Amino acid sequence: MFLPRIVKRMSPLLGSRMSLNACRFASTDLVRTEVDDKTGIAVVTMNRKPVNSLNLELLRELSSALDAVEKNKSRGMILASSLDTVFSAGLDITEMYKPDQARLKDFWTTLQEVWLKLFGSGFPTAAAINGHAPAGGCLLAMSCEYRVMRPNLTIGLNETQLGIVAPSWFMSTMENILPRREVELALTLGKMFSTEKAHEIGLVDEIVDTKEEALAKCTEFIQLFARVPREARALTKQSFRREALQKLDRDQDLQMFIYLVNQPQVQKGLGLYFESLKKK
Ligand SMILES: CCCCCCCCCCCC/C=C/CC(=O)SCCNC(=O)CCNC(=O)[C@H](O)C(C)(C)COP(=O)(O)OP(=O)(O)OC[C@H]1O[C@@H](n2cnc3c(N)ncnc32)[C@H](O)[C@@H]1OP(=O)(O)O
Numbered sequence: 001m002f003l004p005r006i007v008k009r010m011s012p013l014l015g016s017r018m019s020l021n022a023c024r025f026a027s028t029d030l031v032r033t034e035v036d037d038k039t040g041i042a043v044v045t046m047n048r049k050p051v052n053s054l055n056l057e058l059l060r061e062l063s064s065a066l067d068a069v070e071k072n073k074s075r076g077m078i079l080a081s082s083l084d085t086v087f088s089a090g091l092d093i094t095e096m097y098k099p100d101q102a103r104l105k106d107f108w109t110t111l112q113e114v115w116l117k118l119f120g121s122g123f124p125t126a127a128a129i130n131g132h133a134p135a136g137g138c139l140l141a142m143s144c145e146y147r148v149m150r151p152n153l154t155i156g157l158n159e160t161q162l163g164i165v166a167p168s169w170f171m172s173t174m175e176n177i178l179p180r181r182e183v184e185l186a187l188t189l190g191k192m193f194s195t196e197k198a199h200e201i202g203l204v205d206e207i208v209d210t211k212e213e214a215l216a217k218c219t220e221f222i223q224l225f226a227r228v229p230r231e232a233r234a235l236t237k238q239s240f241r242r243e244a245l246q247k248l249d250r251d252q253d254l255q256m257f258i259y260l261v262n263q264p265q266v267q268k269g270l271g272l273y274f275e276s277l278k279k280k
Contacts, residue, residue, distance in 0.1 A: 031061040032082070033068060040075035041222050042068075043128075043215065047082040051089035054136050056103060058092075059110040066117040076124035076222035078215060079144055081131050085153075090135030093277070096261050097270040108257045111136070112169075112250050119143040119173060120245050122234025124225050126218035129204070130211040134158050134192060135166070142173045142203075145237070146221040148214040149204045154192040156203075161190030163269035165260075167253060172244035177203060 027033060032045040044065045046052045054062075069077045081087045095107045118125065118140065127141040129149035138155050141147050149155065157174060159166040166187060174183045182201060185191070198204040205221075208214050225233055238245075260266055 028061050028064075030058045031065045033065050035072060035074055039219060039223065041078060041219055042072070042074040042076070043078045043080055044069065045080045045082050046088060049083065051086045052081055052083060052137070053089045053092035053094075054111065054140075055092040055095055056107045056110060059107070059114050063110060063114050063117060066114065066121065069123060070117075070121065074123060076126070076225070077121070078126050078128055078218040078222070079118075079140060080128040080211070080215065083131055086131035086137075087127075087129045087133040087153075087155075088137030088140060089132070090137045090139075093270055093274045097267065097274055099261070101258070104258060104261065105254065108254055109250070112248065112253065115139065115143060115169060115173075116245065116248070119176075119241060120238060122230070122238060124222045124233070126221050128211060128214035128218050129153065129155065130214055135162075139170050139173055142177060146218060147204045148206045148208055148217040148221075149195045149198065150209065150211070150214065151195050151207055153195045155195070155198050156190075156192040157187055158190040158192050160188060162273050164266065167257070169244065169248045169253070172247060174203075176241065176244060 125144040126146040
């Protein structure tokens, strides 16, 4: 459950530019939200060790954090990870392998919700990709309007490599950034791009050396909109994204997911993949 702890104070504990400004914190164990009072930008940081795999609880907290950013009328939101080498490992395999059926339904519904809120948000969004971002991790980053990534990492929709299929709204999200042909090739291959390649093709906008620089670049991007009327910007962004958003038939997508994930060969594949991750 989202129990925001909101305090207003000067924070000598935070690094770099954030430390200079009074910040409001709305934090839970899994998601930390800090709003810089000077810029009005919220930094939403995922914090689920070891790899920020997206389980039901993390997704619920992300969903609540997005509501809070919207409600607080923040100038924008930066999505980041508290981990040194992983942005997010994507969906938590344990939610889909030998699942409890009621929880599985909740899990997928909440993932849809997070995507609808993030991809469809009116406020400006940017991702500080300070670690690997496979599959669902890539989806979160791609749902933002701008991506800044550290070198020598990987990002992509690798689902076919796992013997599963990325839902069509994952594909639409990549199509919002890359040409359709490039997306088809990336998805059919289950391609994980290096930071450098992702930058070359436009999946990532900038490469920087540190997380602090990534946050600073994301802030600069969001501040580009400082003088653009908020509502006009929001409606323009949402018009561009409306087709993808409306294409998601939540109920049909849920039924399809539940049916497919419960197929014995899919369960077997997920089990083998999970074991291979553990043996690594
Ligand atoms: C014809 C058939 C059609 C069938 C259609 C079926 C369609 C149904 C399904 C539809 C759903 C589709 C959507 C899927 C989207 C997804 O997001 S799937 C998840 C994909 N994610 C990955 O492939 C990432 C896997 N992880 C990694 O690559 C690496 O862990 C990492 C690069 C992120 C980090 O590497 P490193 O720092 O070296 O950590 P590790 O030692 O690998 O991992 C540490 C620890 O975490 C566990 N773990 C890693 N990833 C996950 C995960 N996604 N879920 C759960 N757990 C994970 C890993 O096992 C380690 O655990 P232990 O410490 O060993 O216990």
